[in-house]
Amino acid sequence: xxxxxxxxxxxxxxxxxxxxxxxxxxxxxxxxxxxxxxxxxxxxxxxxxxxxxxxxxxxxxxxxxxxxxxxxxxxxxxxxxxxxxxxxxxxxxxxxxxxxxxxxxxxxxxxxxxxxxxxxxxxxxxxxxxxxxxxxxxxxxxxxxxxxxxxxxxxxxxxxxxxxxxxxxxxxxxxxxxxxxxxxxxxxxxxxxxxxxxxxxxxxxxxxxx
Numbered sequence: 001x002x003x004x005x006x007x008x009x010x011x012x013x014x015x016x017x018x019x020x021x022x023x024x025x026x027x028x029x030x031x032x033x034x035x036x037x038x039x040x041x042x043x044x045x046x047x048x049x050x051x052x053x054x055x056x057x058x059x060x061x062x063x064x065x066x067x068x069x070x071x072x073x074x075x076x077x078x079x080x081x082x083x084x085x086x087x088x089x090x091x092x093x094x095x096x097x098x099x100x101x102x103x104x105x106x107x108x109x110x111x112x113x114x115x116x117x118x119x120x121x122x123x124x125x126x127x128x129x130x131x132x133x134x135x136x137x138x139x140x141x142x143x144x145x146x147x148x149x150x151x152x153x154x155x156x157x158x159x160x161x162x163x164x165x166x167x168x169x170x171x172x173x174x175x176x177x178x179x180x181x182x183x184x185x186x187x188x189x190x191x192x193x194x195x196x197x198x199x200x201x202x203x204x205x206x207x208x209x210x
Contacts, residue, residue, distance in 0.1 A: 001160035003106070004064045005089040006034040007082030009045045014125050025122045027082035033153040034087060036109040041087045055147050056114045056199045062086035062143035063093035073135070074127060085123065086143060088154060095141050095173040101166030101197030109152030110163065112197060116142040116176040137180050144172045168195040184209040 009027035013020050024045030035042040039054050062084045071079055081089040088106075095116065102113045119137065124130035136142070170191040175198070178188050189209045192198060 001090050001092040001104075003088055003154060003156055003158045003160070004091050005029040005081035006032070006154060006156055007087055007089065008034065008041070008043060009082070009085070011045050014122070016121065016125065023122050023125075025085040025126050027085055027087065029081045031156075033107070033155040035151070035153050036106075036111070036148045037151050038148055044087060057145040058148045059088065059111065059146050060086045060117060060143060061088045061090050061093060061146060062117075063095075063141060064089045064091040065093070066139075066141050069139070074132075077127065083126070084117075084143065085126070090160065093143070093160075095144065095176065096171055098144060098172045099166040099168065100170050100172060100175055100192075100195050101168055102162065103149065103164040103166075104146075105161045105163050107152055107154035107158040108150075109148060109154055110150035111146035112149055113166075113172065114145050114147045114197060115199060115202065116144055116172050116179075118142070118176075118179065140173055140177060142172070142176050166195070166197060168197070170195050170198075178206075186210055 007027040008030045009024040011022045011024065012026040014023050036059050039058050040046050041059055098113055100113055100115065104111055119133050121130060124132055168191060174188055175192055178184060178192060186209065189206050193203045193206050
């Protein structure tokens with residue numbers, strides 16, 4: 001896996017339900033390295049601290065390999081890296097192989113895969129339609145958040161090097177599909193509950209399905 005773009009967002013005013021809001025989802029490539037701190041990316045914009053940023057969502061990665069698919073569905077948009085609100089656009093990122101709990105060296109930072117991104121209305125605003133939320137869920141390639149184990153800098157063209165493979169085989173895609181599945185496969189539920197790299201509140205919510 002290799003970093004194709006490092007992306008930073010500035011506060012942007014949007015209109016939602018007749019009210020103005022600020023969002024940081026409008027991210028664009030920067031020529032400089034980004035610095036991963038303990039709970040977020042330095043100099044990036046995180047408005048809604050309840051749902052974004054923090055130790056379990058410190059940095060968001062999205063696959064460059066998924067861009068052709070979405071460009072085909074939305075050819076009229078002004079495309080650039082960072083369209084999905086990701087801090088890092090990564091070539092070769094595959095949610096079917098990436099496991100929750102995997103640890104990677106990324107530039108000088110050490111990170112751990114923590115959870116997939118669950119889309120909200122702000123992605124719909126950036127794409128000009130809320131229909132993308134269902135499309136995004138059905139497509140099954142949400143990218144992933146990481147927690148920062150060691151702060152550091154990440155540059156364009158930096159590689160992601162696996163340092164430690166999770167002992168729990170739950171992939172990012174398996175957990176993502178589990179979140180939205182009407183029928184929760186008890187085997188996948190058990191894997192998720194036992195995966196300590198997942199936020200505790202998410203594991204607790206799943207216990208009712210066993």
